[in-house]
Amino acid sequence: MDADKIRLEAGWKKALRPEFDADYMKSLREFLKTEAAAGKHIYPKGADIFAAFDLTPLDKVEVVILGQDPYHGPGQAHGLSFSVKEGVRPPPSLNNIFKELKEDVGVPAPKSGNLTAWAEQGVLLLNSVLTVEEGKAASHRKQGWEKFTDRIIQLLSERDQPIVFILWGAFAQSKIPMIRVPPHAIIKSAHPSPLSAHAGFLGSKPFSQTNKILRSWGKKEIDWRL
Numbered sequence: 001m002d003a004d005k006i007r008l009e010a011g012w013k014k015a016l017r018p019e020f021d022a023d024y025m026k027s028l029r030e031f032l033k034t035e036a037a038a039g040k041h042i043y044p045k046g047a048d049i050f051a052a053f054d055l056t057p058l059d060k061v062e063v064v065i066l067g068q069d070p071y072h073g074p075g076q077a078h079g080l081s082f083s084v085k086e087g088v089r090p091p092p093s094l095n096n097i098f099k100e101l102k103e104d105v106g107v108p109a110p111k112s113g114n115l116t117a118w119a120e121q122g123v124l125l126l127n128s129v130l131t132v133e134e135g136k137a138a139s140h141r142k143q144g145w146e147k148f149t150d151r152i153i154q155l156l157s158e159r160d161q162p163i164v165f166i167l168w169g170a171f172a173q174s175k176i177p178m179i180r181v182p183p184h185a186i187i188k189s190a191h192p193s194p195l196s197a198h199a200g201f202l203g204s205k206p207f208s209q210t211n212k213i214l215r216s217w218g219k220k221e222i223d224w225r226l
Helices: 010-020 023-037 051-055 092-105 145-158 169-173 206-216
Strands: 063-067 123-127 164-168 185-189
Touching (some): 010 145, 123 145, 164 206, 185 206
């Protein structure tokens, strides 16, 4: 993960260069090389690991939706939290997101689970951990990714231009101490997982809440249609 060789939007590349040069990222790079050399399948593919940053430039971030790990099934992960590639059946958490999307703002469940259209409007779909081994959830935790993505949250929090942070579940909400409020705003609820969706996610109206906040700041609303 040499910063000069990674396809990364220029603003992010400049801001994150010190992280790519840090010892923890060098260790993470070696870990990923070793895993690949052992024949393990790692998701998402290399070109997609930083897709969220390519699609949502640093100076265009209006909203952050924080996830935990990439999906670990074949063909699912493509670098955006909660999103799957075209033609891949949406996992249960994403189906619950679509249920709430319809209930909240009247957007019918899309045929595709690809959330690229949100990312292109300034919704940073950020996972805390950016890679995973096939079939093994959480297999790349505590290898350095968390330190990298915590720095991203800090960079965004340091901005004076306000951002809406959507934090679903206890893990995402553990990042609250890192976020300045104001100028930023936090929307939080239970996670959309089937284990917790009925404990506070469904009915939480995160999409209309986000647009209400953006309007109050004089910003353009997110078009949540997919």
